[in-house]
Amino acid sequence: MAMLLIPVNEIKPGMTLAKPILRADDGLILFQNDLELKQVYIDRIKSLNLETVWVLDYPRTNEPDFLEPIKKEIRMKATSILRTTFSQLKEQKNLDIVKLKNLVKEILDYILSDDRIAYTIRKIDAYDNYTFTHSVDVCVLAILIGSIMDLKRNELEILGVCSLLHDVGKIFLDFRIFNKPGKLEPIEYEQIKAHTRAGYEFLKSKENLSFLIPHMALQHHEREDGSGYPRGLKGKDIHRYAKIIAIADVFNAMTSQRIYQDPVPAALAIQEIYENTPLKYNQDVVEHFIKIVTPYSKGIILLLSNHQTVEVIETSRKKCLIRVISGFNEGEIYNLYQKPQLHVVKWLD
Ligand SMILES: [Fe+2]
Numbered sequence: 001m002a003m004l005l006i007p008v009n010e011i012k013p014g015m016t017l018a019k020p021i022l023r024a025d026d027g028l029i030l031f032q033n034d035l036e037l038k039q040v041y042i043d044r045i046k047s048l049n050l051e052t053v054w055v056l057d058y059p060r061t062n063e064p065d066f067l068e069p070i071k072k073e074i075r076m077k078a079t080s081i082l083r084t085t086f087s088q089l090k091e092q093k094n095l096d097i098v099k100l101k102n103l104v105k106e107i108l109d110y111i112l113s114d115d116r117i118a119y120t121i122r123k124i125d126a127y128d129n130y131t132f133t134h135s136v137d138v139c140v141l142a143i144l145i146g147s148i149m150d151l152k153r154n155e156l157e158i159l160g161v162c163s164l165l166h167d168v169g170k171i172f173l174d175f176r177i178f179n180k181p182g183k184l185e186p187i188e189y190e191q192i193k194a195h196t197r198a199g200y201e202f203l204k205s206k207e208n209l210s211f212l213i214p215h216m217a218l219q220h221h222e223r224e225d226g227s228g229y230p231r232g233l234k235g236k237d238i239h240r241y242a243k244i245i246a247i248a249d250v251f252n253a254m255t256s257q258r259i260y261q262d263p264v265p266a267a268l269a270i271q272e273i274y275e276n277t278p279l280k281y282n283q284d285v286v287e288h289f290i291k292i293v294t295p296y297s298k299g300i301i302l303l304l305s306n307h308q309t310v311e312v313i314e315t316s317r318k319k320c321l322i323r324v325i326s327g328f329n330e331g332e333i334y335n336l337y338q339k340p341q342l343h344v345v346k347w348l349d
Contacts, residue, residue, distance in 0.1 A: 002056075002057040002331055003018040003019070003054050003055070003056060003057070003331050004018075004054070004055055004056075004057055004323070004331055004332070004333050005052050005053070005054050005329060005331065005332035005333065005334075006052060006053065006055055006333050006334075007051065007052055007334060007335065007338075008045060008046055008050050008051060008052060008053055009046070010333075011037060011042055011045065011053060011055065012037075012042075013037055013038055013039050013042065014036065014037065015036075015037050015055045015056070016034060016035065016036050016037065016055060016056040017031055017032070017033050017034065017035045017037065017053065017054065017055060017056075018033060018054040018055050018056045019033050019053075019054040020032050020033045021045065021048070021050070021053060024048075030048070031045065037055075052332075052334075068117070068120070069110070069111055069117045069118065069119055069140050069143075069144055070107060070110065070111075070136070070140050071110065074106055074107060074110065075133075075136060077103070078103055078107070078136045078139075079129060079132045079133055079136055081099060081100070081103055082132040082135055082136065082164060083129075083132050085099070085100065086131070086132070086168065086171050089168065089171060089202070090171045095203075095206050095209075097161070097206075097208065097209060100161050100164055100165070101157065101161060103164070104139065104143075104157055104160030104161050104164065105157060107139065107140060107143060107160060108143055108153070108156055108157060108160060111140070111143050111144060111147060112147060112153075116316055117144070118144070118292050118293065118294045118315075118316060119140065119141055119144055119292055119293045119294070120266070120293070120294045120297045120315070130178075130179075130256065130258065131167060131170055131175075131178075133256075134167070134249075134252055134253065134256065135163065135164050135165075135166065135167060136164070137248075137252045137256075138163045138164075138166060138245060138248045138249050138252055139160050139163035139164045141163075141247075141248035141251065141252060141289075141292075141293075142159055142160065142162075142163040142241075142244050142245050142248045143156055143159060143160050143163070144292040145244050145247070145248065145285060145288050145289050145292060146159050146241075146244055148288050148291055148292060149244075149284075149285070149288050158210055158212055158213075158241075159241050159244065159245075161210075161213060162212055162213050162216035162217075162241055162245065163216075163245050163248065165199070165203060165213055165216075165217060166199070166216055166217050166220045166245050166249065167195060167199065167217075168199045168202065168203065168217060169194070169195035169196060169197065169198035169199025169200070169202065169217060170195045170198075170199075172195070172198045172202070173191060173192075173194065173195055173198065174191070177191055177192060178192065179258070179259045179260065180260065181259060181260035182260065193221070193229045193230055194230075196217060196218050196219075196220070196221055196229065196230045197218065197230050199214070199217030199218070200214045200215070200217050200218035201214075202214075203217055212239070212241060215239060215242070216239065216241055216242050216245055218230070218231075219233065219238055219239055219242035220242050220245045220246050220249055221246070222238045222242060222246070223246070223279075223280040223281070224238070224243075224278055224279060224280055224281060224282060225279050225280060227280065228246075228280075235282070238282075240282075240285075243281070243282040243285045244285050246281065247273060247281055247282075247285055247286060247289050248289075250269075250273060250281075251269055251270070251273060251289070251293070254269040254272070255269050265295075265347055266293060266294075266295045266296070266297075267295035267296060267344060267347075270290060270293060270295055273286060273289070274286065274290070294315040294316065294320070295320070296312045296315060296320055296336075296344075297312065297315060298312055298313065298314065298315055299311065299312065300312045300347065301325070301347070301348040302322070302344045302345075302346070302347060302348065303344070303345045303346040303347075303348055304327075304342050304343070304344060304345060305342055305343045305344075305345055306327070306328075306342055307327050307328075308324045308326070308327035308328065308329070309324070309325050309326040309327055309348065310322040310323060310324050310325060310336075311323050311325050313333070319335045319336075319337055319338075320335060320336040320337055321333060321334070321335055321336075322334065322335075322336050
């Protein structure tokens with residue numbers, strides 16, 4: 001049976017020691033190999049201040065460490081509600097805000113039900129559905145960020161609706177521009193920028209909407225240093241929700257399959273956002289954002305800066321458990337987040 005080197009705080013009753021544990025001063029055997037660990041031994045081992053121990057490979061539980069933030073059925077329902085809402089709006093029909101609020105409540109109930117929920121990149125993305133799937137993803141991400149920033153439930157509900165409608169101004173523009181490969185002409189770029197004001201004007205004209213909803217459509221492309229659009233607002237003048245939506249928007253756009261772009265791996269997108277913080281993105285929001293995304297999904301093979309090739313075997317908000325598959329200490333399992341000196345050189349998957 002294969003041996004694993006695991007952190008002491010991960011040993012559990014029922015595991016079997018694969019190598020003896022020796023006393024540091026004189027090498028006396030304290031625990032024999034092949035010993036099945038009981039809680040009393042585990043407590044004793046923990047008191048020895050060891051970092052890791054070798055155990056025999058053990059059957060893993062089916063209990064996942066990390067859960068998707070939205071169920072497939074809710075995602076499908078959300079995409080279809082948005083499609084209907086957007087096409088009704090285009091025909092100048094009423095905005096069914098109650099339907100959107102109920103949808104956000106459903107997403108919110110699920111996200112708040114379990115703190116293992118984290119955001120990971122989905123592999124598939126249909127081109128023509130982009131605006132809808134993107135809006136749903138931005139909503140989920142924004143709610144996740146807001147939830148660990150301790151926003152209240154009613155604030156999260158508004159943030160969710162703002163996120164669903166942040167790009168609604170696109171319905172008034174020629175969709176082809178948004179999918180154009182290659183560099184945009186200045187006039188085309190101006191048209192793209194116009195979706196913010198178009199969304200604002202449109203939502204502002206609707207009755208019974210929180211003033212935040214049109215304003216987030218207007219502000220989500222503003223940047224901390226004033227380099228955003230349409231008004232070039234600076235940090236203190238940008239609403240907190242717009243700062244959250246901006247990061248959710250950029251991260252999802254970078255990691256999505258588009259006609260003109262292959263998706264950027266999550267870890268690289270996070271790195272790019274980090275490099276532009278605090279210049280373009282709000283530091284506090286980014287610090288929370290990186291806690292709710294899992295940069296490396298399960299099964300991915302990575303080459304680390306210490307020349308180990310590793311496989312990601314478990315991932316969650318707090319840990320990224322990897323198993324060394326080649327290099328020194330083959331079989332070792334450890335939490336990548338606890339080794340800040342290491343970085344990922346390459347994705348081999
Ligand atoms: Fe936008």
